[in-house]
Every structure is written in C-alpha cells, then in structure tokens.
Amino acid sequence: QVHVVESGGGLVQAGGSLRLTCVASGDTVSNYFMGWFRQAPGKEREFVAGISGSGGNTGYSDSVKVRFTISRDNAKNTVYLEMNSLKPEDTAIYYCAGKRYAGPMILLDINTYEFWGQGTQVTVSS
Secondary structure, X not given: OXXXXXXXXXXXXXXXXXXXXXXXXXXOHHHEEEEXXXXXXXXXXXXXXXXXXXXXXXXXXXXXXXXXXXXXXXXHOEEEEEEOXXXXXXXXXXXXXXXXXXXXXXXXOHHHOOEEOOOEEEEEEO
16 A cells, blocks of 8 residues: 655745655555645635656646646655646645556546645745
8 A cells, every 4th residue: 555645745835836746655556556645724626737657747737737746756755746837726735646557648537646745835925
C-alpha cells in the first residue's frame, strides 16, 4: 500500500510562489501516475496537474496552466508542484494522489485514484 505525505503549503501574497512536495512510501512511485488536486472551502475537489510515471507526460487544468509546473524525482519517490504567480483563487487544500497506470492519458477523475495524502493548506492573500 502506497502512503503519500504532502508538505510545502503556507501563506503567501498574491504574485508569490510556493513549491509543494509529495513523498511516497510503500512502493516505487515510478509505477504510478501522480496527480495534484485542490479543494477550496465550499467547493468540490478539482484536478490541478498530473504526471506520468516516467515524467514524460504532464497535464494541467486551464486555471493553472503556465503558472504551475508538476515534476517528479523517482529516485527520491517524490512529486513536486511548483506554483508561481499565485492568485487568491488558488487558496485551497492541495492533495497528492496516485494511480497505478502506464497508459498515455492524463487522469482527471478523482474517482480514478487509488491513494491520497492528507493535504497541505495553501493560502494566497490579496
């Protein structure tokens, strides 16, 4: 069973940057497609970014495209989300999730994922 722990959240002013980290244990993370999701108060959890096991295929929601970058270091069993030009509407709890999958698709559906972290809070002040 894979266990993931997110970190790196915090309070930042609009226009600032944060880097979230997701560290996996229990299996080799390169076997898994990994995604970042977020959930703002009163809203549904939504897809933010995803990356294939090799790191060669990535996808982003339209709201974060260009500003956010997902990457992974399989040697460290770690996935990152670099967030730049942050906006108040980026405020949410950010979750890391994974699914054993080696196909070409970007996995957008939260119900697809097999395991989740506990989340890390990101707050962007205006």
